[in-house]
Amino acid sequence: MKTIVIIAAKELRDGFRNRWIFAAIVLLATLALVLALVGSAPVGAIKASPLNTTVASLSSLGVYLLPLIALMLSYNALVGEFEHGTMVLLLTYPAPRWQVVIGKFVGHLSILTLAIVIGYGLSGIGIALTGGADAQGWSAFAALIGSSILLGAIFISLGYLISSLTTDGNKAAGMAVGLWVLLVVMYDLALLGVLIADKGETISEQLFSWLMLINPTDAYRVFNLTMFQNVNVSAGLAGVGLKVGIGAMTSLIVMAVWCVAPLAATIYIFQHREV
Amino acid sequence: MSAMIDFADVSKRYNGKDVLQNVDLHVAESEYLMVLGHNGAGKTTLMKLALGLAKPSNGEVRLLGENPLQILAMAHGHVGYLPENVSLYPNLTGREALNFYARLKGEPLSACDPLLERLGLASTAARRIATYSKGMRQRLGLAQALLGRPRVLFLDEPTSGLDPALRRDFYDLLGDLKHDGVTVFLSSHALSEIESFGDRLIILRQGHIAAGGTLDELRHATGLPVRLRLCVRPDLAQTTRIASELGPKVTVDEINGHTIDLSCSLADKMEVVRHIVRLDALVEDLDIEPPGLEEIYEYFSAAGQPQ
Numbered sequence: 183m184k185t186i187v188i189i190a191a192k193e194l195r196d197g198f199r200n201r202w203i204f205a206a207i208v209l210l211a212t213l214a215l216v217l218a219l220v221g222s223a224p225v226g227a228i229k230a231s232p233l234n235t236t237v238a239s240l241s242s243l244g245v246y247l248l249p250l251i252a253l254m255l256s257y258n259a260l261v262g263e264f265e266h267g268t269m270v271l272l273l274t275y276p277a278p279r280w281q282v283v284i285g286k287f288v289g290h291l292s293i294l295t296l297a298i299v300i301g302y303g304l305s306g307i308g309i310a311l312t313g314g315a316d317a318q319g320w321s322a323f324a325a326l327i328g329s330s331i332l333l334g335a336i337f338i339s340l341g342y343l344i345s346s347l348t349t350d351g352n353k354a355a356g357m358a359v360g361l362w363v364l365l366v367v368m369y370d371l372a373l374l375g376v377l378i379a380d381k382g383e384t385i386s387e388q389l390f391s392w393l394m395l396i397n398p399t400d401a402y403r404v405f406n407l408t409m410f411q412n413v414n415v416s417a418g419l420a421g422v423g424l425k426v427g428i429g430a431m432t433s434l435i436v437m438a439v440w441c442v443a444p445l446a447a448t449i450y451i452f453q454h455r456e457v
Numbered sequence: 458m459s460a461m462i463d464f465a466d467v468s469k470r471y472n473g474k475d476v477l478q479n480v481d482l483h484v485a486e487s488e489y490l491m492v493l494g495h496n497g498a499g500k501t502t503l504m505k506l507a508l509g510l511a512k513p514s515n516g517e518v519r520l521l522g523e524n525p526l527q528i529l530a531m532a533h534g535h536v537g538y539l540p541e542n543v544s545l546y547p548n549l550t551g552r553e554a555l556n557f558y559a560r561l562k563g564e565p566l567s568a569c570d571p572l573l574e575r576l577g578l579a580s581t582a583a584r585r586i587a588t589y590s591k592g593m594r595q596r597l598g599l600a601q602a603l604l605g606r607p608r609v610l611f612l613d614e615p616t617s618g619l620d621p622a623l624r625r626d627f628y629d630l631l632g633d634l635k636h637d638g639v640t641v642f643l644s645s646h647a648l649s650e651i652e653s654f655g656d657r658l659i660i661l662r663q664g665h666i667a668a669g670g671t672l673d674e675l676r677h678a679t680g681l682p683v684r685l686r687l688c689v690r691p692d693l694a695q696t697t698r699i700a701s702e703l704g705p706k707v708t709v710d711e712i713n714g715h716t717i718d719l720s721c722s723l724a725d726k727m728e729v730v731r732h733i734v735r736l737d738a739l740v741e742d743l744d745i746e747p748p749g750l751e752e753i754y755e756y757f758s759a760a761g762q763p764q
Binding site: 184185188192195196199200266267268270271272273274275276277456457 | 505508509510511512534536538540542543544545546548549553557558560561562563598601611
């Protein structure tokens with residue numbers, strides 16, 4: 183346990199030192215504030231509060247941005263230390279390998295959590311000051327922050343898996359970008375393409391929603407939409423999940439599996455890796 | 458004395474290539490073992506196997522009596538390692554990095570400052586490692602290896618990047634550690650530096666131990682000749698005659714004015730010296746140069762020599 187804390191603290195310090203935390207906070211805060219301000223424009227027509235709109239906008243933004251930030255934080259975590267030569271030394275210390283991975287994970291997740299809480303929190307403060315929120319809005323906002331951290335954890339975990347699979351940092355970077363494009367951009371489009379081609383003949387709405395849910399980014403969307411029905415107006419493809427009754431708990435379970443499974447695989451690969 | 462590091466018929470294969478073959482090696486407590494060999498001879502692999510960073514393909518490796526792959530965390534706390542071209546976290550300062558390693562070893566942070574002081578890094582400890590020269594990084598690497606009073610030290614090319622003064626300091630430091638009973642496993646290319654240092658040497662060639670023993674044992678095993686240089690009195694222009702009187706066990710390599718370069722076998726050395734002493738009136742000076750480590754190394758590491 184002590185080793186985990188020591189390694190996590192070192193990663194956090196590294197994050198502060200190389201300005202990672204500041205870059206992520208500035209990025210998320212700027213976009214969140216812009217969305218909070220711009221988001222108040224369409225509320226008149228559908229009678230949604232600014233916070234409701236902001237939650238919908240932030241969850242849409244988060245789907246793209248958080249996986250990217252998380253992968254950039256994590257893809258080099260193991261392979262980078264191997265390439266740089268620091269891992270050889272670290273592994274001769276009384277630090278079990280699984281604790282090295284978990285320590286790094288805790289450190290990187292802390293960096294991302296700080297960025298999300300501060301970045302999104304600023305927009306929340308902005309909205310609170312202008313009085314545009316109700317109790318339901320706040321609970322959805324809290325759920326958004328929690329699920330955003332979980333989404334970040336998933337992609338940190340996936341980034342580690344990439345990092346454990348290769349001995350070349352450039353290759354890991356390429357794989358990370360590929361994974362982002364696949365899960366965040368291509369998956370929904372491909373699914374939509376299949377749906378259109380199929381014309382509803384073989385793929386039922388039920389099957390389609392489950393196919394969608396196995397993608398962690400869609401599970402994140404569904405979770406946030408179910409937590410806050412009012413934001414359904416911008417539900418998009420994920421709205422299907424709501425119609426077939428996939429609830430917040432199912433989404434959370436899917437996300438938890440996406441977080442734990444790659445991390446467990448990383449530990450297994452890392453345990454058996456020769457230096 | 459118990460074995461601190463033990464290799465029993467160890468082989469290691471990477472991607473179908475034999476890197477080490479049938480290595481038997483026992484390093485006793487407080488012994489200083491110097492490992493020599495060309496690049497790729499298997500020196501670093503030997504260390505990695507002993508440290509549990511790699512698994513042997515065959516045979517058994519023991520460190521402090523335990524399997525290094527399953528060694529208890531506590532036992533690893535007794536081991537110090539300085540990798541070749543050590544890399545440390547560039548974003549941390551020297552002190553932060555040493556504190557990080559001290560925490561991992563369960564050492565009090567108060568142990569760090571004396572080490573920084575001892576290695577001449579006290580004044581630069583607040584600077585980021587990214588700004589360190591190679592020599593400073595090497596010294597910091599050595600500082601982390603010395604954390605926690607290790608019982609076994611693995612040093613892979615420890616003096617590369619150090620200037621001559623720092624090299625001397627380094628060997629002074631290792632001399633001090635000998636008094637503390639530390640076992641040292643050191644690999645180096647700097648033959649002249651380690652010639653008078655180790656208790657025992659092994660020479661690796663293409664994954665085999667080509668030779669092992671004390672410097673004297675290796676010297677005898679090579680059968681390389683001892684070189685002598687005789688200076689004859691300047692008033693005697695009889696160098697050639699004197700050379701011819703030195704007997705059959707001596708080979709005259711060169712006569713140059715008043716000096717005669719000779720060689721003889723190690724076994725005949727004393728007999729030849731006694732003969733020269735009898736020429737007292739004719740001889741002004743005598744230098745004796747036994748085969749050095751460089752020649753011994755060259756002899757054993759050359760392809761085709763017996764193993």
